[in-house]
Amino acid sequence: MEEQFAKLDIRKDENIVYKRTDLLVDRPLSYCPGCGHGTAHRMLMEVLEEMGIQDKTIGISPVGCSVLAYDFMNIDMLGAAHGRAPALATAIKRMWPDRFVFTYQGDGDLAAIGTAETIHACNRGENFVIIFINNGIYGMTGGQMAPTTLPNMRSSTSPYGRDVVLMGHPIRITELIAQLPGTYYVTRQAVHTPNHVRKTKKALRKAFENTKLNTGISFVEIVSNCNSGWKMSPVQSNKWMEENMFPFYPLGDIKVDGKLVEKKEE
Amino acid sequence: MGELRLMKGNEAVAEAAIRAGCDGYFGYPITPQSEVMEYLMVEKPHERTGMVVLQAESEVASINMLYGGAGTGKMVMTSSSSPGISLMQEGISYMAGAELPALLVNVVRGGPGLGTIQPSQADYFQAVKGGGHGDYKMIVLAPASVQEMCDFAKLGFELAFKYRTPVMILSDGAIGQMMEKVELFEPVPRRTEEEIITQCPWAATGKPKNRDHIIITSLDLDPAGQERVNLKLQAKYKMMEQNEIRYEEIKCEDAEYLFVAFGLSARICQKSIDLARANGIKVGLLRPITLFPFPNAQIAAMAKKVKGMLVVEMNAGQMIEDVRLAAGCSLKIEHYGRFGGIIPSPDEVVHALEQQIIGG
Numbered sequence: 307m308e309e310q311f312a313k314l315d316i317r318k319d320e321n322i323v324y325k326r327t328d329l330l331v332d333r334p335l336s337y338c339p340g341c342g343h344g345t346a347h348r349m350l351m352e353v354l355e356e357m358g359i360q361d362k363t364i365g366i367s368p369v370g371c372s373v374l375a376y377d378f379m380n381i382d383m384l385g386a387a388h389g390r391a392p393a394l395a396t397a398i399k400r401m402w403p404d405r406f407v408f409t410y411q412g413d414g415d416l417a418a419i420g421t422a423e424t425i426h427a428c429n430r431g432e433n434f435v436i437i438f439i440n441n442g443i444y445g446m447t448g449g450q451m452a453p454t455t456l457p458n459m460r461s462s463t464s465p466y467g468r469d470v471v472l473m474g475h476p477i478r479i480t481e482l483i484a485q486l487p488g489t490y491y492v493t494r495q496a497v498h499t500p501n502h503v504r505k506t507k508k509a510l511r512k513a514f515e516n517t518k519l520n521t522g523i524s525f526v527e528i529v530s531n532c533n534s535g536w537k538m539s540p541v542q543s544n545k546w547m548e549e550n551m552f553p554f555y556p557l558g559d560i561k562v563d564g565k566l567v568e569k570k571e572e
Numbered sequence: 573m574g575e576l577r578l579m580k581g582n583e584a585v586a587e588a589a590i591r592a593g594c595d596g597y598f599g600y601p602i603t604p605q606s607e608v609m610e611y612l613m614v615e616k617p618h619e620r621t622g623m624v625v626l627q628a629e630s631e632v633a634s635i636n637m638l639y640g641g642a643g644t645g646k647m648v649m650t651s652s653s654s655p656g657i658s659l660m661q662e663g664i665s666y667m668a669g670a671e672l673p674a675l676l677v678n679v680v681r682g683g684p685g686l687g688t689i690q691p692s693q694a695d696y697f698q699a700v701k702g703g704g705h706g707d708y709k710m711i712v713l714a715p716a717s718v719q720e721m722c723d724f725a726k727l728g729f730e731l732a733f734k735y736r737t738p739v740m741i742l743s744d745g746a747i748g749q750m751m752e753k754v755e756l757f758e759p760v761p762r763r764t765e766e767e768i769i770t771q772c773p774w775a776a777t778g779k780p781k782n783r784d785h786i787i788i789t790s791l792d793l794d795p796a797g798q799e800r801v802n803l804k805l806q807a808k809y810k811m812m813e814q815n816e817i818r819y820e821e822i823k824c825e826d827a828e829y830l831f832v833a834f835g836l837s838a839r840i841c842q843k844s845i846d847l848a849r850a851n852g853i854k855v856g857l858l859r860p861i862t863l864f865p866f867p868n869a870q871i872a873a874m875a876k877k878v879k880g881m882l883v884v885e886m887n888a889g890q891m892i893e894d895v896r897l898a899a900g901c902s903l904k905i906e907h908y909g910r911f912g913g914i915i916p917s918p919d920e921v922v923h924a925l926e927q928q929i930i931g932g
Binding site: 331360361362363364366373374376377379380381382383384385386387390393394395396397398400401402405422423426 | 595596598624626628629630632633634636637638639640641643644646648662663666670765776777778779780781785786787788789790791
């Protein structure tokens with residue numbers, strides 16, 4: 307088969323319809339097979355490439371599974387302490403106002419240890435993009451309960467399921483920050499089907515375009531799976547995510563152009 | 573002669589930052605150093621030089637704003653007082669690990685805990701021995717006057733960029749709050765973005781096509797790699813010990829006894845020297861200006877000359893450990909300290925010298 311293709315010599319530039327963006331470093335990702343991080347990275351880098359802003363972009367990676375995001379994204383990046391990415395981004399954007407600045411954070415990073423930095427950066431109306439990967443679990447440390455772990459959901463520190471009386475409720479931080487006057491665009495997306503991937507990419511593009519307006523934070527939550535932490539196969543985890551995560555974290559725009567999106571009648 | 577002004581220490585360090593070409597100040601209010609940010613806000617440095625001043629939501633945020641700014645090559649600073657500096661320790665450790673330059677001002681107050689808002693020197697260990705996690709040091713400058721609050725801001729930025737390291741000015745509530753005459757240095761223009769990109773090729777400023785992407789991090793999961801990081805840091809600290817030791821000797825030529833003191837305590841000891849010498853006691857003062865790197869050789873040299881040393885500190889005995897290590901002999905070296913915000917009087921320091929060293 308391969309020989310045939312070689313003979314046909316179809317591997318020409320003019321025949322390429324899709325290829326990996328050069329803004330992704332050519333090395334194996336450190337993520338588990340089936341995880342959504344890789345797709346989210348790729349969409350983000352494709353957007354930066356299409357906008358032609360590689361040389362004007364400074365990114366900040368968190369502590370968590372995506373701590374090594376700077377190894378995969380071919381742009382200048384800083385690795386922040388756990389939860390502090392919005393503080394770094396605040397200073398960078400204020401001192402390099404013509405740069406595009408983004409943070410890439412997980413749920414523990416953004417909605418637990420970094421809650422203060424998240425809320426105050428949003429409330430000040432800083433002009434950078436926050437990309438929030440919510441998979442309801444601490445993946446890197448081995449599957450502990452996250453601020454976004456669903457009620458009754460099992461994790462290594464809620465082995466009998468999250469008891470909300472004892473362990474508190476999951477936090478919908480995206481809805482929370484959408485209430486703040488400093489946020490301009492707040493949306494919740496997913497990357498587990500081609501359709502969702504397309505929508506996520508569109509949302510990321512809008513978020514970075516918004517940066518030019520200097521009108522506040524653009525916040526893109528991506529609800530994702532953690533097949534390893536959830537102890538499921540990738541396919542099972544995506545199904546579980548649709549059935550359990552999406553009802554609690556409904557997809558769609560929450561705030562667009564500084565205005566809250568009115569809830570549709572169900 | 574430069575412009576003369578009557579200023580508080582906290583105001584002097586703020587004015588000096590603007591004049592030194594600082595790009596950004598990030599801080600959080602805490603007594604006794606709030607005048608630093610208050611002065612900056614009144615001065616509108618964004619109009620004077622383009623400097624950014626931002627009141628953060630916490631000291632944790634402030635220090636991480638410094639990390640972000642410094643990682644992009646900007647000249648950044650913060651100021652706080654003891655409890656706030658404790659909150660910053662994580663960030664300082666990250667900055668030391670990622671080799672980022674920044675100026676930190678600690679206007680020390682009495683502790684532990686919420687302690688008091690009065691002056692103290694009880695943060696010596698925290699400043700000099702690392703403070704946060706991991707093997708790191710930072711250059712620590714100890715001003716004894718408002719003039720030095722001004723001068724050390726400029727020097728601190730220079731050393732921070734020379735060694736790509738956080739530098740701390742270890743002041744105290746009295747130096748921060750008292751007013752003295754200050755001779756201000758001529759303003760230095762802030763660096764342009766092009767100058768930053770040229771002068772700081774290590775900084776994350778946005779990746780052009782013709783160079784690799786830059787990563788600012790303190791993480792290296794490979795033990796061999798992390799050991800290399802540590803060895804590089806230790807080599808840097810050796811360089812600081814070779815090049816950056818600063819100290820002052822007062823009336824040491826004929827001294828039979830020696831005060832060793834830094835900052836405000838050294839100021840008090842100067843008066844104690846006059847009182848003691850009026851009574852025929854030949855005492856001098858060795859004042860470490862850099863607390864790290866520490867003037868070990870000078871202490872050792874004096875240890876061979878004098879009959880005893882009194883280490884005077886506004887704490888329970890911290891620098892005395894370094895003095896004894898440096899002296900490395902059986903010389904009588906004792907500590908005299910007041911804490912909790914009490915400032916010792918020159919009289920009681922002389923009395924302590926007589927009781928603990930001369931008569932002891």
